[in-house]
Amino acid sequence: MAFPPATGGKEWKGGRTVRSFAGASLASSLALAGCAHAPSRPGVEVDARRLELAGRWDEAISLLAERLATARSGGDRGAQARLLVQLSEAERDRAVARGTDTGGALAHAEEARELAASIGDRAAEAAAVDAAGMVRYWRRLLAARGVWDETERLFETALRLREPLGDHGALADSCFHLGLVAQMRGRTADAARWLERARLEAQAAGDPLRLSYVVRHQADLAGGAGDRARALDLHRESLRLREQAGFASGIAYALLAIASLDEPNARAHLERAQAIARSIGHLLAEAEVELELARLDAREGAARSAAGHLARALADAQATHDVRTEVETRIERARQAAAERKCDRARADLDGARAVARDTEVSGAVEETAAALSSCG
Numbered sequence: 592m593a594f595p596p597a598t599g600g601k602e603w604k605g606g607r608t609v610r611s612f613a614g615a616s617l618a619s620s621l622a623l624a625g626c627a628h629a630p631s632r633p634g635v636e637v638d639a640r641r642l643e644l645a646g647r648w649d650e651a652i653s654l655l656a657e658r659l660a661t662a663r664s665g666g667d668r669g670a671q672a673r674l675l676v677q678l679s680e681a682e683r684d685r686a687v688a689r690g691t692d693t694g695g696a697l698a699h700a701e702e703a704r705e706l707a708a709s710i711g712d713r714a715a716e717a718a719a720v721d722a723a724g725m726v727r728y729w730r731r732l733l734a735a736r737g738v739w740d741e742t743e744r745l746f747e748t749a750l751r752l753r754e755p756l757g758d759h760g761a762l763a764d765s766c767f768h769l770g771l772v773a774q775m776r777g778r779t780a781d782a783a784r785w786l787e788r789a790r791l792e793a794q795a796a797g798d799p800l801r802l803s804y805v806v807r808h809q810a811d812l813a814g815g816a817g818d819r820a821r822a823l824d825l826h827r828e829s830l831r832l833r834e835q836a837g838f839a840s841g842i843a844y845a846l847l848a849i850a851s852l853d854e855p856n857a858r859a860h861l862e863r864a865q866a867i868a869r870s871i872g873h874l875l876a877e878a879e880v881e882l883e884l885a886r887l888d889a890r891e892g893a894a895r896s897a898a899g900h901l902a903r904a905l906a907d908a909q910a911t912h913d914v915r916t917e918v919e920t921r922i923e924r925a926r927q928a929a930a931e932r933k934c935d936r937a938r939a940d941l942d943g944a945r946a947v948a949r950d951t952e953v954s955g956a957v958e959e960t961a962a963a964l965s966s967c968g
Contacts, residue, residue, distance in 0.1 A: 636677055644800075646839040646871025648685035655681060668706055672715040675703035679722045687729050688840065688873040690911035697726045714761065717752035720745050721764060728771065735914040735951040743772045763792035763801045770808060783812055803832035803841060810848065823852040843867040843876045850883060857887060878907035878916045882923065889927050897927060918948045922960045934967040 635658045642651035655678045662670040676699075683696035700723040707715035724745030731742060750765035770785030786809050793801040810825035830845035843864040850860035861884050868876040885900035901924050908917035921944035928937035941961050948954040 636674070639677060639681065641837070643681050643684060644836060644838045644841075646688075646873060648681055648688070651681045652678065652685065668710050669712055669715070672703045672707040672710070672712055672719065675699045675706065676715060676718045676722050679703065679719070679726070683722070683726050683729065684840075687733070687911070688871075688875055690874060693726050693730060697723060700726060713752050714756055714758065717749045717756075717761060717765075720752065721749040721768065724749065724768060728768070732775070733911065733913050733915075735918075735948075735953045737775060737952045739772050739776055743769070746772060759792045759796035760798050760801055763789045763796060763798065763805070766792060767801070767805055767808070770805075774808065774811065779812060779815065782808075786812070799832045800836040800838060803829045803836065803838070803845075806832065807845065807848070814852070819852055823849065826852065839867055839871050840873050840876060843873065843880070847876070847880055847883065858884075861887065874907040875911045875913060875916075878904050878911060878913060878920070881907065882916060882920050885920075885923060885927075889923075889930075894927065894931065898924075901927070914947060914951055915953050918944045918951075918953045918957065921947065922956060925960060925964060929964045929967040932967070937964055937967055 635654060639651040639654045639658075642648070642654065655674055659671060659674040659678060662674055679696045679699040682699065683693055685691065686693045686696060700719050703719035704716055704723065707713075707719055724742050727742045727745065731737065731739060746765060746768045750762070750769065753761045753765055766785050766789035770782045770789060773779075773782035773785055786805055789805045790802065790809070793805055806825050807829035810822045810829065813819075813825060814822035826845060826848045830842065830849065833841040833845055846860045846864035846867075850857040850864070853860060861880055865877065865880045865884070867873075868880055881900045881904035885897040885904060888894070888897035888900060901920055904920045905917060905924075907913075908920055921940045925937040925940035925944065928934070928940060941957060941964070944957045944960075945954070948957050
């Protein structure tokens with residue numbers, strides 16, 4: 592797909608794994624609530640979004656469901672479409688965080704798309720398509736199965752719908768999501784172009800929350816290119832923006848990324864991320880933080896503490912169906928067992944990792960580890 596020009600009076604010159612609780616559509620419902628055709632009580636949608644950002648998904652979903660029932664009974668189809676989009680996003684984020692089914696989130700996004708299309712509400716239709724794309728994105732990411740064609744098509748469709756509308760925030764969402772897919776496919780140059788356009792759109796919208804997503808993934812690209820100082824600066828900027836917005840899970844993921852680059856202060860960053868993830872019941876983030884704490888303990892010779900973190904990481908990864916983190920945790924357990932010359936246990940962990948990783952994009956990591964540990968016993 593060609594890279595379209597950025598708006599906002601700015602010239603667009605097209606020319607560790609991605610895991611940051613991605614989804615700039617967290618901000619999109621706030622924009623929908625404030626648009627010219629917004630429902631009569633946009634304050635409810637804004638309140639629900641703030642609850643979502645704070646990791647209070649149950650309360651947000653309850654509030655949105657109540658407002659949706661009112662819109663249905665009153666026959667307000669425009670309000671129904673927009674509320675269905677926001678409900679889908681809240682349900683998706685809760686499901687990803689806790690390992691529950693994303694089917695309801697996808698069903699509500701598809702219902703919103705049909706309803707918005709029937710009344711000619713292109714903004715809501717685009718948001719619904721984008722929401723469906725994010726559900727599919729997370730399903731693929733957690734399953735570690737890198738087939739991105741359908742997800743990318745949905746994001747492209749959302750962008751085509753949004754471009755004539757000139758909504759900078761919505762355009763930032765679409766460009767960011769296309770950048771995510773490009774990152775996952777290893778198309779670094781394409782990812783950089785999409786993310787730069789997303790940055791310009793988010794700045795034109797004056798939206799620091801959307802900007803926090805973009806900056807975080809630009810940090811990933813900088814780190815991948817070997818510019819650790821630039822990556823750390825960008826991660827810190829993303830953290831600042833997320834703290835400003837009160838985006839709890841985003842703060843936890845920002846701290847996790849910073850810990851990998853600010854090694855002298857890694858434990859403090861990880862422990863703060865751990866506390867935030869636990870406070871909101873974000874098992875997916877907890878799994879990754881526990882794994883990194885285990886690695887840190889192992890480097891410091893604290894084997895018992897490392898084992899405890901690994902046990903919790905494994906339980907949380909399994910609960911959230913996070914194949915990549917489960918495999919990485921089993922691999923780390925195997926490495927630590929081999930270091931202690933507990934070779935039977937190391938082989939058992941590798942066998943477990945191999946079974947989970949079968950037919951996924953992380954299977955190669957298991958075999959590489961097995962080769963590296965072949966001298967054990």
